[in-house]
Amino acid sequence: MTLDGAPIEALPGDTVAAAVLAHSGKAFRTTAHETPRAAYCMMGVCFECLLEIDGKANVQGCMTVAEDGMVVRRQNGLRRLNGDTDE
Numbered sequence: 001m002t003l004d005g006a007p008i009e010a011l012p013g014d015t016v017a018a019a020v021l022a023h024s025g026k027a028f029r030t031t032a033h034e035t036p037r038a039a040y041c042m043m044g045v046c047f048e049c050l051l052e053i054d055g056k057a058n059v060q061g062c063m064t065v066a067e068d069g070m071v072v073r074r075q076n077g078l079r080r081l082n083g084d085t086d087e
Contacts, residue, residue, distance in 0.1 A: 001070035010066035017042060017049040017061035020072065028061060032078035050075055 001008055003020060010019035017039040020028060027036030028049050039049035042062045049061040052073040061072075 001066060001068065001072055003072045004074055008072075014066045015042075015062050016051060016053060016059075016064045016066050016070065016072055019066045020051070020061060027074070029075040030077060034077065 001010060001016075001019065003023060008019055008023040010016075010022075014022075017028070021039060025038075027038050028051055029037050031037060037048045037050075039062055040046045041048075044060055044063045047060065050058050051061045052075055053059040053061070053064060054071055057075060
């Protein structure tokens with residue numbers, strides 16, 4: 001899989017959040033006020049692990065099993081909800 005264009009590895013059964021933490025330990029996203037956030041609970045409750053996975057924004061990395069070929073990106077700043085447009 002890739003994280004922001006760089007290849008990273010995951011062990012079989014790892015979640016995307018576990019792979020990202022093991023790779024860098026850095027923030028997964030920033031809030032609208034540029035506050036860094038990273039995975040916290042690792043069980044789908046806190047929503048701090050939101051990432052863009054395969055083009056879909058706001059996906060919980062801790063609830064997504066890592067797979068070969070995934071394209072993962074950190075989310076920075078205010079995010080639109082999936083399906084929202086500028087109209």
